[in-house]
Amino acid sequence: MTIEKPEMIEFRDVHKYYGDYHALRGITASIRAGEFFSLLGPSGCGKTTLLRTIAGFEGISSGAVLIDGKNMAGVPANKRPTNMVFQSYAIFPHLTVEENVGFGLRRDPRSKDEKTRAVAEALEMVGLKGYGKRAAHALSGGQRQRVALARALILKPKVLLLDEPLSALDKKIREQMQLELIRLQREVGITFVLVTHDQEEALVMSDRIAVMFEGEIAQLADPETLYRRPASRKVADFIGTMNFLPAKVVAEDANHTDVEVAGFGRMHLSKDQVMAGNGGEGASVGFRPETLTILFDGQQPTDRESMGTITEVVYYGDMTYYDVKLDGTEEPMRISMRNVFGRPVLDIGTRTRVAWSPGALVLFR
Amino acid sequence: MFKGGWFKLYALVYLTFLYAPIILLPLFAFNDATVIAFPLSGFTTHWFTEMLADPTLKQAVKNSLIIAVSSAVIATTLGIFASRASTRYEFPAKGGIMGLIMLPLVLPEIIVAVSLLVVLLGLGVNLSILTVILGHVLICTPFTIAILSSAFQSLDKSLEEAAYDLGETPASTFRLIILPLVMPGIISSLLISFTISLDEFIIAFFLAGTEPTLPVYIFSQFRFPSAVPVIMALGTILVCLSILLLTIAEIFRRRGIAKSGGKDTGGFL
Ligand SMILES: Nc1ncnc2c1ncn2[C@@H]1O[C@H](COP(=O)(O)OP(=O)(O)OP(=O)(O)O)[C@@H](O)[C@H]1O
Numbered sequence: 173m174t175i176e177k178p179e180m181i182e183f184r185d186v187h188k189y190y191g192d193y194h195a196l197r198g199i200t201a202s203i204r205a206g207e208f209f210s211l212l213g214p215s216g217c218g219k220t221t222l223l224r225t226i227a228g229f230e231g232i233s234s235g236a237v238l239i240d241g242k243n244m245a246g247v248p249a250n251k252r253p254t255n256m257v258f259q260s261y262a263i264f265p266h267l268t269v270e271e272n273v274g275f276g277l278r279r280d281p282r283s284k285d286e287k288t289r290a291v292a293e294a295l296e297m298v299g300l301k302g303y304g305k306r307a308a309h310a311l312s313g314g315q316r317q318r319v320a321l322a323r324a325l326i327l328k329p330k331v332l333l334l335d336e337p338l339s340a341l342d343k344k345i346r347e348q349m350q351l352e353l354i355r356l357q358r359e360v361g362i363t364f365v366l367v368t369h370d371q372e373e374a375l376v377m378s379d380r381i382a383v384m385f386e387g388e389i390a391q392l393a394d395p396e397t398l399y400r401r402p403a404s405r406k407v408a409d410f411i412g413t414m415n416f417l418p419a420k421v422v423a424e425d426a427n428h429t430d431v432e433v434a435g436f437g438r439m440h441l442s443k444d445q446v447m448a449g450n451g452g453e454g455a456s457v458g459f460r461p462e463t464l465t466i467l468f469d470g471q472q473p474t475d476r477e478s479m480g481t482i483t484e485v486v487y488y489g490d491m492t493y494y495d496v497k498l499d500g501t502e503e504p505m506r507i508s509m510r511n512v513f514g515r516p517v518l519d520i521g522t523r524t525r526v527a528w529s530p531g532a533l534v535l536f537r
Numbered sequence: 538m539f540k541g542g543w544f545k546l547y548a549l550v551y552l553t554f555l556y557a558p559i560i561l562l563p564l565f566a567f568n569d570a571t572v573i574a575f576p577l578s579g580f581t582t583h584w585f586t587e588m589l590a591d592p593t594l595k596q597a598v599k600n601s602l603i604i605a606v607s608s609a610v611i612a613t614t615l616g617i618f619a620s621r622a623s624t625r626y627e628f629p630a631k632g633g634i635m636g637l638i639m640l641p642l643v644l645p646e647i648i649v650a651v652s653l654l655v656v657l658l659g660l661g662v663n664l665s666i667l668t669v670i671l672g673h674v675l676i677c678t679p680f681t682i683a684i685l686s687s688a689f690q691s692l693d694k695s696l697e698e699a700a701y702d703l704g705e706t707p708a709s710t711f712r713l714i715i716l717p718l719v720m721p722g723i724i725s726s727l728l729i730s731f732t733i734s735l736d737e738f739i740i741a742f743f744l745a746g747t748e749p750t751l752p753v754y755i756f757s758q759f760r761f762p763s764a765v766p767v768i769m770a771l772g773t774i775l776v777c778l779s780i781l782l783l784t785i786a787e788i789f790r791r792r793g794i795a796k797s798g799g800k801d802t803g804g805f806l
């Protein structure tokens with residue numbers, strides 16, 4: 173239901189070499205105004221490098237980076253309408269919290285009073301009201317993070333860049349900060365570009381995500397599409413868990429593809445379930461663990477049903493993960509079940525019925 | 538137990554050997570006799586007053602101070618440039634160049650002094666305070682680089698980037714962020730090179746011409762037995778001054794590391 177927003181950042185075939193090393197290999201993408209955008213990928217894929225080309229810390233070898241329609245070639249970092257929250261937070265240790273937050277206002281023509289008020293507002297926004305006079309080097313990780321946010325947001329940049337801002341925090345505070353960042357982004361309406369290698373974090377926080385591998389964007393989509401319709405096996409593997417089974421394409425027309433999968437039989441798939449990118453290994457189908465359901469006594473499948481044997485049980489409290497080897501398949505499939513009240517946890521070796529639906533799977537070829 | 542005993546004994550002998558002669562300095566500086574021998578004959582401050590009245594000594598002190606202050610300032614300035622360059626930028630033959638700059642640290646001073654003398658005389662330069670400053674800058678610079686590199690090294694690069702990002706120019710970033718954070722290192726470098734220059738003898742002896750520095754003056758006075766107690770008095774003052782300056786230098790170096798949030802990787806003291 174969202175109206176297509178104008179583009180805030182545009183990459184046009186951006187390449188970056190570090191000596192002989194090809195770190196960015198033709199990035200073409202755009203980031204919309206006011207969206208929470210994430211760059212997600214494994215370590216060393218070039219996320220930080222791409223972020224730094226927006227900030228102006230890293231020059232590009234070819235291509236163009238545009239911010240709000242302006243080509244940034246030759247524009248230095250201190251003249252770009254972007255601000256950055258660094259992974260190490262980069263809080264100036266010899267200044268107070270207040271001086272840190274107000275640092276970017278030095279060249280601002282406003283009066284001293286107005287600046288003081290702006291600093292106080294910024295501190296309040298990040299939940300650090302009354303911390304202004306503290307020495308910056310005496311803050312906790314979470315507090316530093318907030319100071320870094322306030323310091324960057326006080327300049328009202330067009331784009332806020334965040335390089336793994338939560339990776340140094342422990343799990344509880346990280347989850348709390350994730351929600352707070354989302355709230356903050358909605359409040360200020362600034363375009364956020366977040367770098368992360370944590371797929372869960374990206375799914376939770378982003379409007380759209382670019383998944384990167386080895387200097388290239390493998391898929392750019394909203395979290396749901398990314399999860400339900402990953403564009404390649406590699407993306408599917410990186411985001412969440414997916415069961416893969418070898419498949420054989422038996423018939424094909426303009427809108428449908430028919431496949432034969434051992435243990436599941438013949439299936440009639442619609443076009444939007446068919447992806448390229450199986451990595452040249454023939455074809456395979458993928459199931460997410462929650463799209464398969466173990467049927468308990470008396471339950472009826474909504475679509476199809478197979479028989480299998482439980483080979484592994486992993487209990488997580490709210491969930492149980494079962495590995496089930498379906499009759500006729502080679503490898504066990506991972507199935508996740510919510511531990512609803514009154515439902516038993518099954519044992520290894522139990523024979524069980526499994527419900528599934530061809531509509532939930534994705535074909536990679 | 539037994540092992541610990543031997544170590545204690547070793548430490549005791551070591552420290553006695555190191556500090557006993559220095560403790561003798563003030564002992565004889567306040568002793569009422571021209572001969573340096575036990576038993577002590579009485580307390581006097583005579584040697585200190587005599588010291589203050591000597592015009593050649595005053596001139597030597599003045600020369601030494603001029604040389605030490607100039608050498609400290611010049612060597613530290615050079616050290617700032619070199620450490621900044623070596624810790625932040627990559628350039629061809631960096632290792633080789635830095636090695637050459639640090640070489641005087643291990644080169645015998647007498648070799649440095651003699652070669653400088655030959656070159657300066659060959660060039661027809663008159664020996665003066667300036668030539669001593671030149672020599673002292675040469676031997677102090679490696680020390681300043683060693684101290685300042687550790688200060689620049691412990692500086693997180695993203696601090697600089699954050700300052701650019703917030704609208705500062707490279708020059709104002711240097712002034713507002715880098716300089717304050719390495720200031721303790723700079724002060725400690727100034728103090729240490731000042732101390733090195735102040736009691737350096739060989740280069741000063743070779744290059745001073747007719748302008749003796751304090752150590753050269755002291756050496757020349759040892760020919761006259763009557764002057765020895767005065768030298769003891771002077772030595773007492775110098776030892777106190779050196780200890781004071783080195784302590785201040787180390788305090789500043791440690792404070793610098795604590796401030797920029799780095800880990801102490803061991804300094805000079
Ligand atoms: N200054 C540099 N000189 C040479 N190579 C570099 C430089 N910076 C990054 N690289 C290389 O470029 C690649 C991408 O680096 P980048 O920092 O963008 O990775 P990343 O995706 O942010 O990874 P991480 O999750 O580990 O931070 C890496 O292989 C890295 O070794």
Ligand SMILES: [Mg+2]
Pocket residue numbers: 219220221367
């Ligand atoms: Mg990174």
